Amino acid sequence: MPGVDVAIIGSGGAGLSAAIEARHRGASVLVLEAADAVGGSTALSGGVLMAAGTSLQRAAGVEDSATAFYDRYLALNRWSVEPALARALCEGAAEALEWLIELGVQFELIPANSAEATPRSHMADGAGARIARVLELEARRLGARILTGSRVTAIEPTGSGWSLSHGAADARLEARTLVVASGGIGASRELLDKYYPDAAVHGDRTWSVSAPTCVGDGLLLGTELGAAITGENQGLALITPCFDRNFEVVPPAWLVLVNREGRRYVDEKMPYSMLTETTQAQTGGTGFAILDEASRLAWSPTDLTHQDVVSMDWNRDSLAANARDGKLIVADSVRELGERAEVDVAALEQTLAEYNAACAAGRDSRFFKDPAWMRPVSTPPFYAAEVRPCLVALTCCGLRIDADARVLDTCGAPIPGLFAAGETTGGVLRQYGGSGNSISNAVVFGRRAGRGAATSSGA
Numbered sequence: 001m002p003g004v005d006v007a008i009i010g011s012g013g014a015g016l017s018a019a020i021e022a023r024h025r026g027a028s029v030l031v032l033e034a035a036d037a038v039g040g041s042t043a044l045s046g047g048v049l050m051a052a053g054t055s056l057q058r059a060a061g062v063e064d065s066a067t068a069f070y071d072r073y074l075a076l077n078r079w080s081v082e083p084a085l086a087r088a089l090c091e092g093a094a095e096a097l098e099w100l101i102e103l104g105v106q107f108e109l110i111p112a113n114s115a116e117a118t119p120r121s122h123m124a125d126g127a128g129a130r131i132a133r134v135l136e137l138e139a140r141r142l143g144a145r146i147l148t149g150s151r152v153t154a155i156e157p158t159g160s161g162w163s164l165s166h167g168a169a170d171a172r173l174e175a176r177t178l179v180v181a182s183g184g185i186g187a188s189r190e191l192l193d194k195y196y197p198d199a200a201v202h203g204d205r206t207w208s209v210s211a212p213t214c215v216g217d218g219l220l221l222g223t224e225l226g227a228a229i230t231g232e233n234q235g236l237a238l239i240t241p242c243f244d245r246n247f248e249v250v251p252p253a254w255l256v257l258v259n260r261e262g263r264r265y266v267d268e269k270m271p272y273s274m275l276t277e278t279t280q281a282q283t284g285g286t287g288f289a290i291l292d293e294a295s296r297l298a299w300s301p302t303d304l305t306h307q308d309v310v311s312m313d314w315n316r317d318s319l320a321a322n323a324r325d326g327k328l329i330v331a332d333s334v335r336e337l338g339e340r341a342e343v344d345v346a347a348l349e350q351t352l353a354e355y356n357a358a359c360a361a362g363r364d365s366r367f368f369k370d371p372a373w374m375r376p377v378s379t380p381p382f383y384a385a386e387v388r389p390c391l392v393a394l395t396c397c398g399l400r401i402d403a404d405a406r407v408l409d410t411c412g413a414p415i416p417g418l419f420a421a422g423e424t425t426g427g428v429l430r431q432y433g434g435s436g437n438s439i440s441n442a443v444v445f446g447r448r449a450g451r452g453a454a455t456s457s458g459a
């Protein structure tokens, strides 16, 4: 039976980072990838990486530190992540970014947003595809082997390591140590039902943008080996009107979001993860996006939203088509709109009257939305779309690890020779209000896992 020092399950950001570090320590490395292509969700991603104390921040005159990042990270996640993991993430992210820059990825610092007063999100030129490609080239250059079309289906301990079954022909492989880097559970309906019910509750409307091979194999295989899991019901499910399966990170800020009680519940320009959380907290876990005819006509399919992207859902053509199809509620008066949407009518009328007055005054004294994105809702017909946090971009439930990326059993003890990193793990990520923590997580812990696995393999 063929054997290697380190076997790695998954060729996303975490698996490839692990492969590079393990090769640097002289271990023989085989990466097994279920899909026919390398890269996983990392390659599909926007390529935004969050880090503090970076060369790009310094060049832009931004003062920042891992400590400030850590404090903010814990506060925004309400101390519900594992502090040791969060600290490792915040301390390691800048180094991970500089490492990617050295390998050939170029980044741009994204300006601050309302959840992140200090700019910490760095966007890769060429997005996630570029990050994955650069990592793949480096891993191959160093001599790591990558086998695509090789889904790992079983793992057994051998006493001196692990025996893996992989690929359609159930080939066997022996490895001294193992890194599980198989991504999240987004593409498994069954696992979403079980481990991310807040997203799955929307039934057929719930869908995931992750790589289709991210079906939670790491979580299932790991638990069979005695690993603990953590991060249940955590993830990022973006809000969407469910018109079509359009991947839009955030709706345009000129919409007015109200709950079933007819009241606004958020500054519509909030970062996406905050829109998810505040919407989930409303009655029924949904909100209603309200607009009028003047706003519909004002937005063409090529206009940019406040996130500098065009909106596939919220432009005049798409809105007209969805109104015709009955997916967007239309009414000649606010009263009728409230009745059709089953939103409290009197409260909705009051809310929109107040909102229109705020638009005229140029000041949102309730939520302090940027006046540049405030448009009155006064020209009939009026429109309402129910928005649901059901577009799964990221899942945060997975194997429990320590700061050295060692997988922990249900008693909290490391399972010898078993490492994990990235979206297949839990405890590091929750609903941070910024952007880019998941790729940081994959690279920071992928590198740690690769180093640890190489060392424990005795290579």
Ligand SMILES: Cc1cc2nc3c(=O)[nH]c(=O)nc-3n(C[C@H](O)[C@H](O)[C@H](O)COP(=O)(O)OP(=O)(O)OC[C@H]3O[C@@H](n4cnc5c(N)ncnc54)[C@H](O)[C@@H]3O)c2cc1C
Pocket: 009, 010, 011, 012, 013, 014, 015, 032, 033, 034, 035, 038, 039, 040, 041, 042, 043, 044, 045, 046, 047, 048, 049, 050, 128, 150, 151, 152, 153, 181, 182, 183, 184, 209, 210, 211, 213, 214, 215, 216, 217, 218, 393, 394, 421, 422, 423, 424, 435, 436, 437, 438, 439, 440, 442
């Ligand atoms: C569209 C999109 C945009 C995103 N944008 C951002 C962003 O800008 N910033 C950010 O921080 N996060 C973003 N995310 C999330 C982020 O990309 C991922 O959480 C992160 O890249 C996960 O990296 P990973 O290495 O853990 O997993 P992945 O990159 O998903 O890699 C896991 C790999 O494991 C493989 N695999 C699964 N099961 C098996 C098996 N049994 N055997 C062998 N191989 C297996 C999969 O095929 C996959 O290739 C985005 C996600 C998506 C989908």
